[in-house]
Amino acid sequence: MSEVSQTWPEEFARRYRDKGYWRGETFPKMLRERAAAFPDRIAVVGGDQRWSYGELHARAETAAAGFLKLGLKPGERVIVQIGNRPEFLSVVFGLFYAGLIPVYALPAHRRTEIVHFAGKAEAAGYVVADRGDGFDYRALAREVKAQAPRLRHVVVLGEAEEFARFEDFAADPSLLPGDPSPSDVAFLQISGGSTGLSKLIPRTHDDYIYSFRASAEICGLDENSVYMAALPVAHNFPMSSPGVMGALHAGSRIVMCPSPDAQMAFALIAQEKVTITGLVPPLALLWMQAAANARHDLSSLKVLQVGGAKFMPEAARRVRAALGCRLQQVFGMAEGLVNYTRLDDPDEIVVETQGRPISPDDEVLIVDDEGNPVPEGEAGNLLTRGPYTIRAYHNEPGANARSFTGDGFYRTGDVVKRTPEGYLVVQGRATDHINRAGEKVSAEEIEDHLLAHPNVFDAAVVSIPDEFLGERSCAFIIPQGEKPKGAAIKAWMRTRNVAEFKVPDQILFVDAFETTAVGKISRKELRARLRQAFLDAE
Ligand code: J2J
Known part of the structure; x- marks a missing residue:
């Protein structure tokens, strides 16, 4: 089995540690500490479940024991394809506790994509819910298993049929391994796939936790915040910008919304007093339209984040009047760099730009096709390097040579310009x-x-x-x-x-x-x- 790694040159790693970006936190440590500090506080709500931090931790420990008892070995990769429900977190933290490496697939992925991820990641396990959105994931798992010979274990939430049933997992603290090293890869995220099939993105505990800890701060999350995941939670945006992980880090409450449909989301916002959520632009348009005759009280919502694609200024300008909340634009990528407009930025910046980077050490270059910096304020190709931007994809020597410069900058493929205040405006992109x-x-x-x-x-x-x-x-x-x-x-x-x-x-x-x-x-x-x-x- 090949190793999964992500490394920065020593001088960079040292700087990122010295500056306090990388603090040696890991996912297991993070949840354990929060469960110990406020065991009874509600961590996640979804369907008819409400789990406290203590309960999420206990469920994750049980899950970890179950995965290991099946025969999965620390360091092995496990594809996770689960929609927005609390079990997404007990599965993922169960894998972290077991030293296993989740590979985040989206519920929309089908055989071709899953078989591709299984091959690239050399996945040994695959976790699905029995059904979702009218689709039978067990049938998909059968097809995948037939084509992915290394895949030894399928775990199903609900009716498992011939597979292992997640709900049957039993606690056994003696099985749990020690904590990972903060520089280990914690999981594999998937790329947008601008050329060919999606690539796998190895993210370390250190780098990823920095990105969502700082995001949670930028977004003002604290123990009184209620973050709702409306987009598929496996995607990097609702996962980490600040997403469910940022919410857990800040000790906030998470609401898992199974579909971004406005009526369902509005009902949950009213019921759970959601304070912040994130959407892609088309959904933001639908919500603004639906809010005009909404029966639900949306007054708890303070911040609507919009990102993943360009949000046009005309639409951005209407958010406050339509939904009664502040807009935050988010321009990010699963490879790393995330930009936010800040909550106290003037309207003009919030409406017209896609924000500025999280970190003072996010290096941003805007260059022409020959790699030369363009004059300030002009559009060019965005290159970036920093404390939470990867230096390489997993198992992609060809793509790595194309996607990264010799000195480690990631070629985002986006065409942007920078305002005098340092905010980025996305103009388009160079890739197809x-x-x-x-x-x-x-x-x-x-x-x-x-x-x-x-x-x-x-x-x-x-x-x-x-x-x-x-x-x-x-x-x-x-x-x-x-x-x-x-x-x-x-x-x-x-x-x-x-x-x-x-x-x-x-x-x-x-x-x-x-x-x-x-x-x-x-x-x-x-x-x-x-x-x-x-x-x-x-
Ligand atoms: C224009 N294009 C945008 C925006 C992303 C937060 C938010 C989004 C993502 C994401 C993410 C855009 N305006 N506001 O991972 O943590 C396009 C760019 C970018 C690509 C990355 C996060 N926000 N984009 O969308 O990996 O082209 O991440 O390079 O899916 O989406 O896509 P992805």
């Missing part, structure tokens, strides 16, 4: 992915699936501005043989067992792609031209 309502879809990955269709000669997938989604995906297809129908192409994509958000929103058939006099143009250039031609024709 579609940011569909915050879900990142790689053009290349979809093209690969389309090319496997017998009646597709060639395909190029581009992003098209969309009033509601922000961007939608449009596939340009050159047919061969009998021309298929658009609906048949969508149905084909579904047979590929990928997350539904990867099915192209729009399909256009063309006779040929443009080539230049010197021969074929690059894919990137081709996508850019198709996109432009589409926009010009509108």
Whole structure:
């Protein structure tokens, strides 16, 4: 089994420790300390469950013993695919207590993605809920197991059928290993996947805990705060910006909202007196619309965070009037760097910018395509390096060489400019992915699936501005043989067992792609031209 690691050069690691960013905290230590300090305070609410910090800790210990008793060994990787319910936390902290490494999959992922994560992570275990949103995850687990030979154990919450049942796990403190080292990798997060399939992002206890501890501070979380996870909690934003982890660190209460549907969320906000939550822009638009005739009392809500994709100023300006709360823009990435507008920033900054970095030691460079800094205030490619930004993906030598500069800066792929006050404004991006309502879809990955269709000669997938989604995906297809129908192409994509958000929103058939006099143009250039031609024709 290969090791999972994430290291910074010694001089950087020393600086990050000396400056007090990395304090030697670990996930097990964090929860244990809070459970000891305020065992009876409510940590998490969801469905008909309300668990105190003490209870969450006890449940996590039981889970840890169960995982180890099954035969999973500390250091092994376990894919977690669970929606927004309290058990997400007992499973994940159970894995931390057992020295196991969670790999965070989204509920929308299907066989293709899970098999890919299982292979890359060499996962030995997979934890799912029996059903969610009308989908049977046990059937998915069967398919995954058939294709992922290293996967030894599937654990199911609820009706387990032939698999191990999470609820049957029993406590056994004698099984628990000692604490990890703060510089160990705590879990693998997944990348937005701008080229091809998602990559795995190893984050250490030290670096990640710094990012959400500082985020919790920036967002004003304390023991009186109630943070609601409305987006899928496995995503880096509701996980850590400040997310459920920041909330636990601050001793706040977490409310798990199973779906971001406005009516369900509003009912929970009123019932649990939620003070802060985070959304992607399209959901923020829906909530603002729904709030106009909401029956629920939303007055507890102090902060609405919006991020994951660009929130347009016109919409941003309406948040306060529509929802009666402050807006905070969040521009982050699972690889590290997270920017926030601050709660006391003037409206103009909150509306017009995507915030500034968490840390004084987040290094931000804005460069042209040759790597030279652009004049201050102009748009360029965002590169970053810092105390919670990774230096490498897991098991991706090729991508690592492309995604990081020689001196360790991460190439975000985003095009930004910086205001005189040091705030970033996202202008677009240099890489070809579609940011569909915050879900990142790689053009290349979809093209690969389309090319496997017998009646597709060639395909190029581009992003098209969309009033509601922000961007939608449009596939340009050159047919061969009998021309298929658009609906048949969508149905084909579904047979590929990928997350539904990867099915192209729009399909256009063309006779040929443009080539230049010197021969074929690059894919990137081709996508850019198709996109432009589409926009010009509108
Ligand atoms: C424009 N683009 C944005 C924003 C992310 C907090 C918040 C979001 C993420 C996230 C996250 C954007 N305006 N406000 O991990 O901790 C686009 C950029 C970025 C990419 C990262 C967090 N906020 N983006 O969205 O790993 O293109 O993380 O590089 O999913 O989303 O995507 P992801």
